[in-house]
Amino acid sequence: MTRSRIDWRDLLFGLFLVAVAAGALVATRNLNVGHAADMGAGYMPRVVSLGLLAFGLFFCARSLWRAGLAQTALSIEPVQLRPLLAVLGAVGIFALTAEKLGLAIASVVTVIVASFATREGRLRETVPFALLLSGAAVLLFIKVLALPVPVWPR
C-alpha cells in the first residue's frame, strides 16, 4: 500500500482476463464464425472472448487510472506458500497415485501431504488419522458406492 498506489487487484484480474481471452481467440481462430442467421461453431467463442478482452483491458486501465487518483488502493495480502503448496500438492499426489497404487495408499498419502498445510499438524496425530480416513474412504466409496478404482497396487 505504501510502495505503489496501483490497484493490484484490478490489474491482476485484468491481465488474467486478457490472457484467457487471447488464449481463447488463438485456440478458436480456425473455427467457422459464420454470421448471425447461420452461426458457425466459432461465433459464440469469438463474441465471448472479445467481451472478456474488453473487460480485461478496462480493469487494467482502471487500475492505472485510479493509481493517479491516489484513492484507497487495495493491497493484496502476502501469499503464504505453505497452505497453497500443501493443498495443491495433496491433490496432485492423489491424481498421480490413485489408479496406480490404489485408493488405500493414495488416501493415506493425500491426507498426510494436506496436513502439512498447517504448522499445527503433528505426525503422531496425522498418521493414525490418515489411516482411519483411508479405511473409511475404502469402505464408503468402494464397498458401498462401488467406485471402480483399485484398493491396492496393481
Add this chain to the structure above:
Amino acid sequence: MDLFDNLLLGLSTALELNNLGLCLLGVLIGTAIGVLPGIGPIPTVALLLPFTFGLNPAGAMIMLAGIFYGAQYGGSTTAILVNVPGETSSVVTCIDGHEMAKQGKAGTALAIAAIASFFAGTMATVVIALLSVPLSVLALKFTAVEYFSLLVLGLIAAVVLAHGSVAKSLAMVLLGLLLGLVGIDVSSGAARMTFGIAELSDGLDFVPIAMGLFGLGEIIANLERPAERRVVSQKVRDLIPSRADLRAAFPAMVRGTALGSVLGVLPGGGAALPPFSSYALEKKLAKDPSRFGKGAIEGVAGPEAANNAGAQTSFIPLLTLGIPANALMALMIGALMMQGIQPGPQIMTEQPKLVWGVIASMWVGNLMLLVINLPLIGLWVSMLKIPYRLLFPAIVLFCCIGTYGIANSLFNVWLMLGCAGIGYFFIKIGVEPAPLLLGLVLGPQLEENFRRAMLLSDGDFSVFLARPISAVLLAVVAMLLLAMLSPTILRNRKAALAE
C-alpha cells in the same frame, strides 16, 4: 383444486420411504456443514452430486435441497454459541444471538432460531406452491427468443443483486460462458478449445470446477488466517422459550419470512441478503433500537426466519422456469442434467412429480430439522470441537475421490487442482467466483437458444424486442444496468450489502 392435487402428489412423493430417508440424510448433512464454519453448502452439494447418479431424480433433488436449507439451521447454532457464523447467512445472528448466549439465554436463542426457521420454512413452502402455478403457465408461452432473454435477465440480475463489484461479476459471467463453450459443438461437430484432449470433447465438468473454486480455494485461504479458538463454555438449558419470548419474537418472524420470501425469489437472491435486510428492518421498527446488539430476541427471530425463507424461495425460479438464482441453484441444474432432465420452462409440466415432490419435501424436511436440532443440540455442539487441522485434510481427500467419481477420470482431478489454484487467486484479488459458475452452467443453453432464435428470425436481432415478453425481460435488464450506473443507487447498494 389444482393446487391441492399438486400438493398431494408432492406429499405422496416426498413421503415415499426412500425419499424420506434421503430427505433426512440431506438435512443431517446440511445441519452438520452448517454448524461447521469453513464448509459451505456449495462444495458439499458439488461433492455429493456424483453419488446421486444411482438415485431417482426426485430423491436426488430432495436430498440436495435438504443440504441447502439444513445448512441455514446449522449455521445459527454456531453463530449463537460461539459467535462465529457457520454460514455467511448467519453472520447477523451472531450479533444478538451470541449476546443472548452470554446472558445465559443460549437455550432460548437456539429455540427461537429453530422455531423462526421452521415457521419461515413452512410459509415459504406455501409461497412456492402458490407462485409455481401462474409462473409455469407463463413459462409455456416461451420460445427460444423469450428463453434467451430470460437467461440474460437471470444472469444479469444475479450479478447486480449479489455482492461484489458488478463489473467484475459480469466479467466472471463471461469467463464462465467461455468455459461452457469448451467441447464439441453440438450443431457442427467442430471441436472448440479442446486442445486435442479427449476428456475435453464432452465439455468441462462443473463439479471439479465448483469444488476447486469454492471448496479447495477457500480451504487454502482459510489456512492462511490464524486458527481461531472456539469456546463453547456454557450448558444449553431452557430449550422451551417462554410465552413472553414467543410473543416478542413472533412479529419479527412474520416480517422476516415475508422479506426473505421476496428477496429469495429474485435472481441473485438466496440466503445471504435477506437476514441483513431483516435485521435492519427490525432495528428500524423497534421502539428501543438500542436493545439491538445487546441480546434482542427480534434480532435473532427476524434474520433466522429471513434466511430460511430466502433459501427456500430461491428454488422458485429453478423449479418453474429452469433458471438458477444463485450458484447453488446452478449446481442443482447440473444435478438435473446429470439425471437426463433438461431444465427449462417446461420442467413443471413434464416433471410434476419431481417438482412437487421437492416442494413438499421442504416442509417435511423443516419438520425433521426442528426435531433434530433442538433435542440433538448437544451432538452438534460436540461437532464444533473437531479441530480444523483434522477437518480440512479430510475435505481435501473427499474432494479428490468425489471428483474422480463423476467420470472415473483423473483428468477431472487435475482440472480441480487447476481450479483450486485459480480459486485461491480469485480470493486473493477479491473477486467473487459464484457468477462464473452461473455462466458455466447456463452457457450451453444460452448459446443454443440464441442460435435457434437467430435462425428463426433470419439473423434479425430486433426479434428480441419485437416479442412482448422478451422485450419486457430485456427492459428489466436495461433498467438494472442503468440503475447500477446511477451513483445514489450504487451507494445505497453498497450500504445494503455491506456486512
